[in-house]
Amino acid sequence: MSTRNTISKLVTLGGLCTAVALVATGCGAGGPAPSQGGSGGSGSINVLVEAGGHAELTGVAEQCKKDTGIDVNFVELPYDGMFNRLSSEFSSGNVSFDVAALDSVWLPSFKDAVQPIDELFTDDVKKDIFPALVKEANVDGHFIGLPAWTNAEIILYRKDLFEDAKNKADFQAKYGYELAAPKTWKQYQDISQFFTKDGMYGTDVKGAVETEWLAHVLQAGSPMVLDQNNNVVIDNAAHKEALDFYVGLAKSAPTGAAQVDWAAAQNLFNQGKTAMTRFWAHAYRQIPADAPVAGKVGAAAMIGGSAGVAGVPGPWYLSVPKATKNTDAAKKFVKCAYDYNSMGIDSKLGLASRISAFEKYQDQPGYESFKPLIETLNAPATATRPATAKWQQIVDTVLIPLLQKAVAGGDTSALLADAKKQIQDLLK
Amino acid sequence: MSNASVATKAGPPPSDIPEPQPLRKRRGVNREGLEAGRRSTRTILWILLAAAMVLYGFPFLYLLFTSFKTPIDTIAVPPTILPREWTLENYTNALGRSGVVASFINSIQTAVISTALSLVLAVPAAYGITRYKTPSGRVFIMAALVTRMVPPVAIGIPLASMMASVGLADTPIALSIAHTTISLPLSIWLMSSFFESVPRDLEEAATVDGCSRLGALWRVVIPVVSGGIAVTAIFAFLASWNEFLFALLMTAIRSQTTPVVIANFQTQFGLDWGSMTALAAVYSIPVILLTLLLQRKIVAGMTLGAVKG
Structure with a gap:
């Protein structure tokens, strides 16, 4: 009998024995047995x-x-x-x-x-x-x-590029104000445009996630998608303004914006391909030590529109x-x-x-993202997503397709009007 | 004087008919042509085989190479195939994560029980269907196939509730039973085709020699289809080993399997490609070993139907 046959038989026999033993005991390898209702026992x-x-x-x-x-x-x-x-x-x-x-x-x-x-x-x-x-x-x-x-989205930017003397001078000459972390939509647009050169991009545009555009909607002074009475307001002027701003950044961002999600945007920034990103604050502390941008990143509060700074908490x-x-x-x-x-x-x-927990760390080295995070979360225009059980469905079936079509060049007014009808149907 | 004799004297008449060649030479030409044809067929087959190997093997190789990359290398834009710097850090992270070893044990337990259950149920069912050929048998085998057409998520949630209500929540047995619902129909179909390929004469001869029907099945038919059983076992094992949805819905602390742990490297706030690929690479080792061990049986099983008739 060959060795392989012997091994095969042993494996089969062992497997059967294990199966019989397990059927008899019903045990698993992970931990204590839970009783119905959740817990593994008192205490x-x-x-x-x-x-x-x-x-x-x-x-x-x-x-x-x-x-x-x-x-x-x-x-x-x-x-x-x-x-x-x-x-x-x-x-x-x-x-x-x-x-x-x-x-x-x-x-x-x-x-x-x-x-x-x-x-x-x-x-x-x-x-x-x-x-x-x-x-x-x-x-x-x-x-x-x-x-x-x-968590909330803040601005992460390439401190080394922003502090570069030539960049500062060139930016001042071109736009008439000092190069610094952006605070407004206009500044974000200008800086994005400025750094889009030599194979680098000023920012990213994420077509596969909706939160960032919704933050801009808040910054433009409107509740997100639904008002307090659950009326669909996605076609109002603030949504249009925010969408036009969002889509307008695509010329200063890598191509294929429709497919860019959080992971892709984070990779682009960590690889040094983008000068700025609007991203969840935790990412600041998760930049790999061997990344080209490690030690060169600054953090600032989310940008503001006509209603001021605003973010969508996570x-x-x-x-x-x-x-x-x-x-x-x-x-x-x-x-x-x-x-x-x-x-x-x-x-x-x-x-x-807790605010006090963030404040305890905010002045310590390595936690530079906490002050901007606190500022964004405390901003008066910051608001959470609408409290509807259909929210995830609205995001998956309406908002993300809307953004993907918009960044691909779709008519934003028509897209918003169409989205309104779809959401009204979902909420019926 | 015939035309032929004239032609002989004056040389051959002009004609399109090729001059007859010696028999040996003609055969030589044909053989060379045939061999050239065979060579080109073989070359095309090798190219197709190589293409198939690349198609199937590349994702695994990429996974393997990624598992040796540094964190920044795993997310390089554009991606690189080979690591710029080789590291075992991902393996240390993945295997050092709490619950990984337990999840491996749970995966093995679940797959073994599920495979055993599938074989224990599929072999007699397939034998009965192929040998008795009753109308209800035909309905049964079609019905077994229909169960494969139901989306797993549709049965996963009620199945999880049922298991909880009978006190089997978060146990490998519950998950094994759920996995058996996936592998059993396929096992029955596979075993049916293997039993079909065994001539009835073999059983009749065994019966003449004094075997009972069950004795003939056990002593004669089962050994003949052992290759088929190995193939079925591999498929049942793989179905359970890689299954994710039921494991996600039905396991918690005691019986969580490795596919769920691998998925845990993708979180809302990030994706740890390195650790994920490292654990996936380690998780594929038992299946590769099992396939190598049973390779001969599998090949025998695959060709079992080929000798029919």
Whole structure:
């Protein structure tokens, strides 16, 4: 008998034995057995979290264990699959977790499946959380999630290019004002145009994501897409102005804007292909050490339009499902996440949700992005996305196709009018 | 005097008919032509084979090379095939991540149980369908195929709820059962075609020699189709090993499999290409080894139907 045959038989035999053993025991290799309703037992809870946010809560969990004795097991899932998983478990009434970290856009969808946590929103807490987030956490009169960390788009720019004497002189000569981090749409346009030369581009234009254009809509003085009464306002003058500004930057950006998303824009900037980018603040601290732009990047608050500076916050909220049998322990963990919120800043993602946590770090070297982030999140025109359960559908089926057609040269007025009809149909 | 004799004397008459060649020479020309034809056919086949190899192999090679790149190299614009600087950092990061080893064990457990379940159910089902040829058998095999036409997400969510309601939430068994729903129809179809290729005479001879029907199946038919069983096992194993959606919906702490962990490198705030490709490369090793180990059986299984008739 050949060695290969012997091995094959051994593998088969081993496999069958394993299968029989596992059928008999039903065990897995990952951790403690969860009981229905979420937790692995008294004094232990399961926390469902998007993979990128896991590290944010690791330190909190350790501290919470010391303070309250509660063991925290993390269920880590990729972002793209998390919504399906949450929908599946909430609709079945059988949840495998006691706390869920929810993207802000999901709050309206899951408002009936999570518990009010009003008691955690004391006056002190409300004062230490950015106003837009306090507003967003309150759905139908109850607070249903405590922000664990938040983000917003700021301006990242090539400090070395901006400080170059020749660039400064040339820019001054051409545009009649000093080259510095842009504060207005006009400045952003001028600087983008100025640096678009010799194989380099002034900025990127992201056709595959909608948040950035929506930030410009806020800067132009309009609520995003829907007004307070859920009327569709996507065809108003501010949306048109913001879209024209957005599309107008395409001539100072790499070609193929329709397909540029966050990852592509981040790569372009980190590779030194663009002089500026409007990007989530966390990216400042994630520039690879071996990147051509490492150590050469500056950060500034998001640019302003006629309504001033504005950004779209990107917070994640900790919520407690109604179906959990460990409400007390779950709420204790949420409280821990607030109390030790600044620990998230030491994680890979490096974000927090409390104003005081950002302020504690803002003057330290390496955290230069925090001041612009605080300024953007505190800006009066900054607002969260509309509280509708259809929001993700609106984004995927209307807003992104609209942007892709617009950056490809479509008629912006016609596109906005068409988008209005589509959104009205979706909301019927 | 005949025309022929005149021609003989005056030399050959003008004609389009080629002069007859000696038999040996004509054969030589044909053989050379045939060999030249064979050579060009072989060359074309080699080119097609090479193209297919590049088509199938390049994505894996690119993944492998990316796993050895530095972070900035992985996102280079334009992308490079070979790393500018080779590093094992991605492997250290990927394998050092919490839960990776456990997820490997879970993947192995789930795939083994699912494969075993598929074979245990598919072999007798396929045998019954091919040997008894009843109308209900034909309906059954068509119905099995129909289950493949339902989008997995449509059954994934109710299946997850069902498993939770019977206390199997977050267990490898639950995921194995879910994976079996994917691999079983294919296994039944594959095994049916393998059983069809085995002449009934073999079983009849075994019966004459005193075997029962089950004895003939076990002692005669199963050994003949062992190559087919290996092929079916590989397909069932791969279906489970690489499955993502059910694993995403049905696993949490105890039974999360590696495809979900690999996907976790893509987050809302970034994509760690290096670690993701490193873990994917490591995850492909068991399947490559298994395929190499069972290579002979697989080839035998693939050609099983070829001797029919």
